[in-house]
Amino acid sequence: MKRAKHLFRRAFMTLVAALFAISFLMPTVLTISNSFMTQSEINSNYGSVFTAAKDGKTYISEAVNLKFIPDKVTFSQYITTFIKSPEYLLKFWNSVILVVPIVLLQVGVAAVAAYGFSRWRGKVRDSIFFFYVILMLMPYQVTLVPNYLVSDFLGILNTRWAIIFPGAFAPFSVFLLTKFMRRIPVSQIEAAKLDGSSEWQIFTRIYLPQCRSALYSIAILVFIDYWNMVEQPLILLKDAEMQPLSVYLSTINSGEIGLAFAVATIYMIPSLLLFLHGEEYLVEGIAQSGSVKG
Amino acid sequence: MAGVRFENVSKVFDKSVVAVDSFNLEIRDKEFVVFVGPSGCGKSTTLRMIAGLEAPTTGNIYIGDRLVNDITPKDRDIAMVFQNYALYPHMTVYENIAxxxxxxxxxxxxxxxKVKEAAQSLAITELLKRKPKALSGGQRQRVAIGRAIVREPQVFLMDEPLSNLDAKLRNQMRAEILTLRRKLDTTFVYVTHDQTEAMTLGDRIVIMKDGFIQQVGTPQEVFAHPANQFVGGFIGTPQMNFFQGELRKENGRFFVMLGEYPVEISEEKQERLFSCDVQPQAVVLGVRPEHITLENEGIPAVRGVMEMMGSSIHLHMQALGQDVVVVVSGMDDSGHFVDVASEGEQAMLRLHGNAIHLFSAETGENLEFSAKKETFSHEQVAESVLSQETVTPSVPDEPDEKAADETPPAPPTEKKGFHLLRKKK
Incomplete structure (x- = not known):
């Protein structure tokens, strides 16, 4: 009886989890499978949606034909993306040159700042760290206006630096990494000092190698966060030429739905690869940063 | 190789917490000195000051002839083994040592x-490619020692290196440290809160409490001649028994009254008390459990619980309104376990006059050394310790007839068998 109850509970939980997984995966699967459809097949599936939207009519769900398996598999959307419509690749490159510096700078700045917060404690440093935590709790939109004003003041508005600079000094990474670094026993630093390490050597040879999983998880999270950004470029980058693909994708029109599917598929590849490669580190990094004793 | 010298060194944390106060000590070249004391006594702080991990608030520290107050840890030519090993987890054993x-x-x-030589001497050659998390506690400690010895430092510092090991491994590592010391032949400063480690390892022991040195001496010295009540209680297992008493002087002889029971004092101690010009006063009498015997006459006691230690038995006796621990042999001469009588039986305790210690009830100082701080040669101490094993009757053979009435009753002088101990059938 008890065993049957246990099995039933397990089956129920699995079913609920499967439903959640399917609902989360459906858009991704739909995007990938539809990117291999012909333009005419896509038009027949989704054409009415865009027509209705343009005419200001009510959205009719019956008009949408959600198809996962293409009638005929084609790479024509990808060929168009890579050869006929280079603006998509240009926007992809825009995303790369915005996000890669942010990730590198943020990880670098966070590592140095976290080292300072974890190595030397004191009232002033702890207060600054407290402010970091407060800042971290605020949604991005709260600081958007000050960011805009500061960018304007610095004369970097409408340049990539308006996004890269605030991105480099984000508090979340510092918080996560500080918590991680505070786990490293002081005796290791003392042993390193007696072994002859300078402060820089302690940082690079003792701290950083031990924070590899945290650094990796931060890099993944930051990359995904900024790869999908919309608000910052919309407000801080007026020049459409510099807009990343995440913004450009929202400007698709009815004739390019198939292309949008292909571009979206290409766009999710870096995030997916990064996640798959560093999944282990990501889990370890977040778990260890979270279960830290103060 | 070099010695270490402390000149009036103090360490104050947060402008109010005095960790080490007026510390003066000379550690000789190639000497093995152990700092021992309870938690918070300042022993680790003192060690860390030698390492340069803490700066002294006042005073000077010399390594060899070099004043090292302002020299960074890496330039002091020292190596340190930490309590939690402090190995770098991302490096292999080889990389850690190298x-x-x-x-x-x-x-x-x-x-x-150098790494291979050190690994060989510590029997960790096969572990060189492993990372610390794949090692046992004992192996990690060996690696930590290996990391220190490859540097061939002038001074070797060890901060409670055996505390994280289980009892069996601790005994084994203790012996290995002694062997290592013989091999390296350098100056060792070792910190522990375990008095057994201190006694077995140190050439000299520095006993500390509340930031002050309580006594510096060889293991024999501190055991046989504790400078004060704290040292007496701290050194020795089981702990020394203490009794509140009254030091009296009659007919030119000192004796101690414990309640209504007199305890005689040996000639040797009489001389010391006289030479220190000690006056009758309230005292704390200390006597080690090994130096109390169960006799037919003496201080009445009732047997409480017992702890069987194998070759010996720790008996808890109720006497003079307190718990008194007595160590008796657990085996007779023929190797048979002795049977100890059941709880609640009566017995008489005899405190051996040559092995008692008299501490001032007011200051806790050992009255035998209170006026002039005596130092003992190793031979003298060894002699003194040995004499406690075969203690002589403490009552004068021919008491002065005139003073016979005033002389305290003599404790029994012969051992007529321990009536609490019976041969096991």
Whole structure:
């Protein structure tokens, strides 16, 4: 009886989890499978949606034909993306040159700042760290206006630096990494000092190698966060030429739905690869940063 | 090789917490000195000051002839073994041991040779490619020692290196440290809160409490001649028994009254008390459990619980309104276990006059050394310790007839068998 109850509970939980997984995966699967459809097949599936939207009519769900398996598999959307419509690749490159510096700078700045917060404690440093935590709790939109004003003041508005600079000094990474670094026993630093390490050597040879999983998880999270950004470029980058693909994708029109599917598929590849490669580190990094004793 | 010298060193944390106060000590070249004391006594702080991990608030520290107050840890030519090993978890055992040498830019071949030699001497050669998390506690401690010895430092510092090991491994490592010391033949400063480690390892022991040195001496000295009540209680297992008493002087002889029971004092101690010009006063009498015997006459006691230790038995006796621990042999001469009588039986305790210690009830100082701080040669101490084993009757053979009435009743002088101990049938 008890065993049957246990099995039933397990089956129920699995079913609920499967439903959640399917609902989360459906858009991704739909995007990938539809990117291999012909333009005419896509038009027949989704054409009415865009027509209705343009005419200001009510959205009719019956008009949408959600198809996962293409009638005929084609790479024509990808060929168009890579050869006929280079603006998509240009926007992809825009995303790369915005996000890669942010990730590198943020990880670098966070590592140095976290080292300072974890190595030397004191009232002033702890207060600054407290402010970091407060800042971290605020949604991005709260600081958007000050960011805009500061960018304007610095004369970097409408340049990539308006996004890269605030991105480099984000508090979340510092918080996560500080918590991680505070786990490293002081005796290791003392042993390193007696072994002859300078402060820089302690940082690079003792701290950083031990924070590899945290650094990796931060890099993944930051990359995904900024790869999908919309608000910052919309407000801080007026020049459409510099807009990343995440913004450009929202400007698709009815004739390019198939292309949008292909571009979206290409766009999710870096995030997916990064996640798959560093999944282990990501889990370890977040778990260890979270279960830290103060 | 070099000694270490402390000149009036103090360490104050946060402008109010005095960790070490007026510390003066000379550690000789190639000497093994153990700092021992309870938690918070300042022993680790003192060690860390030698290492340069803490700066003294006042005073000077010398390593050899060099004043090292302002010299960074890496330039002090010292190595340290930490309580939690402090191995770098991302490096292999080889890399851990080689790290200090690499930073000092030794040639690769020299590093390789030194690491392998150290690994061989510590029997960890097969572990060189492993990471610390794949090692047991004892192996990690060996690696930590290996990391220190490859540097061939002038002074070797050890901060409670055996505390994280289980009892069996601790005994084994203790012996290995002694062997290592013989091999390295350098100056060792060792910190522990375990008095057994201190007694077995140290050439000299520095007993500390509340930031002050309580006594410095060889293990024999501190055991046989504790400078004060704290040292008496701290050194020795089981702990020394203490009794509140009254030191009296009659007919030119000292004796102690414990309640209504007199305890005689040996000639040797009489002389010391006289030479220190000690006056009758309230005292705390200390006597080690090994120096109390169960006799037919003496201080009445009732047997409480017992702890069987194998070759010996720790008996808890109720006497003079307190718990008194007495160590008796657990085996007779023929190797049979003795049977100890059941709880609640009566017995008489005899405190041996040559092995008692008299501490001032007011200051806790040992009255035998209170006026002039005596130092003992190793031979004297050894003699004194040995004499406690075969203690002589403490009552004068021919008491002065005139003073017979005033002389305290003599404790029994012969051992007529321990009536609490019966041969097991």
């Amino acid at each position: 790290y200090g040498l690499r930073l000092r830019k030794y040639p690769k071949s020299v590093i390789d040779q």
